[in-house]
Amino acid sequence: MRYEQSIISILNGLDQGTRESIGMDTIIIEAGALGKAASYIAKGFSSVMIVVDDNTYRVAGKQLERLLAEQQVDRVNTVFITPNHVGDVVADEQSLMELILAVKQHPPDVLVAVGSGTIHDITRMVGYTLELPFISIPTAPSVDGFNSKGAPIILRGEKKTIVSSGPNAVFADLHILKSAPRELIAAGFGDILGKYTSLFDWTFGRITNEEPYMEQAYIITKQALNRCVGAVELIEQGEEQGIASLMSGLIESGIAMLIFGKSHPASGAEHHVSHYWEMDFIKKGKRQLLHGAKVGVSCTMIAELYHQLSAEDFGLQPDVRESVRNHWQEIKRWINDIPTDKELRALLAKVGGPATIEQLGIAKELAEQALREAHHVRPERYTLLHAYNTAR
Numbered sequence: 124m125r126y127e128q129s130i131i132s133i134l135n136g137l138d139q140g141t142r143e144s145i146g147m148d149t150i151i152i153e154a155g156a157l158g159k160a161a162s163y164i165a166k167g168f169s170s171v172m173i174v175v176d177d178n179t180y181r182v183a184g185k186q187l188e189r190l191l192a193e194q195q196v197d198r199v200n201t202v203f204i205t206p207n208h209v210g211d212v213v214a215d216e217q218s219l220m221e222l223i224l225a226v227k228q229h230p231p232d233v234l235v236a237v238g239s240g241t242i243h244d245i246t247r248m249v250g251y252t253l254e255l256p257f258i259s260i261p262t263a264p265s266v267d268g269f270n271s272k273g274a275p276i277i278l279r280g281e282k283k284t285i286v287s288s289g290p291n292a293v294f295a296d297l298h299i300l301k302s303a304p305r306e307l308i309a310a311g312f313g314d315i316l317g318k319y320t321s322l323f324d325w326t327f328g329r330i331t332n333e334e335p336y337m338e339q340a341y342i343i344t345k346q347a348l349n350r351c352v353g354a355v356e357l358i359e360q361g362e363e364q365g366i367a368s369l370m371s372g373l374i375e376s377g378i379a380m381l382i383f384g385k386s387h388p389a390s391g392a393e394h395h396v397s398h399y400w401e402m403d404f405i406k407k408g409k410r411q412l413l414h415g416a417k418v419g420v421s422c423t424m425i426a427e428l429y430h431q432l433s434a435e436d437f438g439l440q441p442d443v444r445e446s447v448r449n450h451w452q453e454i455k456r457w458i459n460d461i462p463t464d465k466e467l468r469a470l471l472a473k474v475g476g477p478a479t480i481e482q483l484g485i486a487k488e489l490a491e492q493a494l495r496e497a498h499h500v501r502p503e504r505y506t507l508l509h510a511y512n513t514a515r
């Protein structure tokens with residue numbers, strides 16, 4: 124079975140111009156994809172810089188070095204990104220500089236990101252800055268940003284998403300992804316579940332605030348979400364097909380953002396809340412929680428709030444924007460399509476991820492504060508959370 128079939132049909136459905144703007148010529152999701160990565164690299168490049176951390180070197184980087192040697196690529200250097208003082212590998216100035224110095228020392232003609240979302244963000248930012256192409260080799264299906272153009276970078280303690288470049292190719296090896304730690308797989312599933320509320324918020328913003336919209340990007344994201352939720356049993360069991368569905372879903376969500384050129388399809392109030400928590404952790408110098416784990420739990424909170432607003436007929440209150448009031452019955456129907464917080468928690472628990480703020484390790488005060496203030500994270504986005512917080 125070729126797992127990447129759904130992605131191929133998405134790419135085939137795009138017009139030439141859009142396909143070129145994405146700039147990805149190969150997406151392989153299959154057992155043994157690492158070997159294909161080595162042949163692809165050997166065909167197009169002669170000097171390679173592999174970007175890893177200790178863990179991802181062990182699970183894939185070392186093997187890639189060997190495969191490249193077999194392909195007679197002899198100029199291969201590997202750079203290890205050093206964890207910060209609390210043990211996290213983060214995409215900050217120091218990590219960027221670590222890679223830049225390595226590139227200056229052993230100039231490559233391609234960068235290969237082997238690892239998590241963070242390793243990818245460091246690599247894409249440096250690749251963009253130094254005008255080097257990069258190839259993506261995810262080591263866990265943990266996040267939907269592998270094939271993104273935006274790099275969330277921590278600069279002077281503040282996280283900023285900077286436009287950079289997407290990968291030329293993605294090689295997702297199911298042998299490696301299947302063996303990823305349970306919590307990373309659950310995090311990827313959490314990032315996908317967040318699409319329930321991000322797609323709602325996008326529709327909400329489009330109708331009430333004339334925010335840009337693209338049907339194709341909406342459908343791609345929705346289908347990716349439905350397929351992953353449909354595969355929850357297989358994901359829970361760690362079956363190859365379940366992991367493949369999850370990885371395809373994450374990449375498809377990334378494609379939707381790429382063709383739309385903005386993050387609306389994949390990021391709504393649940394991501395703003397997650398970002399708010401993250402900033403608080405950065406300020407306090409605490410170890411970061413997994414992005415998708417945060418998004419999964421914040422999605423349950425947003426779903427709970429939205430269903431409550433629907434039940435209370437929030438949109439009919441006099442101090443609510445007219446555009447919300449005029450469309451309220453329609454908006455309520457869309458809220459109805461979001462699973463309840465209970466259903467979402469059950470899905471998260473099923474794949475073994477945290478389902479509550481307590482399990483995640485977020486204090487109640489911070490969770491409540493985030494619900495009140497997270498719309499400031501992206502003030503230009505008019506989510507229902509934004510509408511709720513600015514109506515009173």
Ligand SMILES: [Zn+2]
Nearest residue numbers: 267314414418
């Ligand atoms: Zn996300």
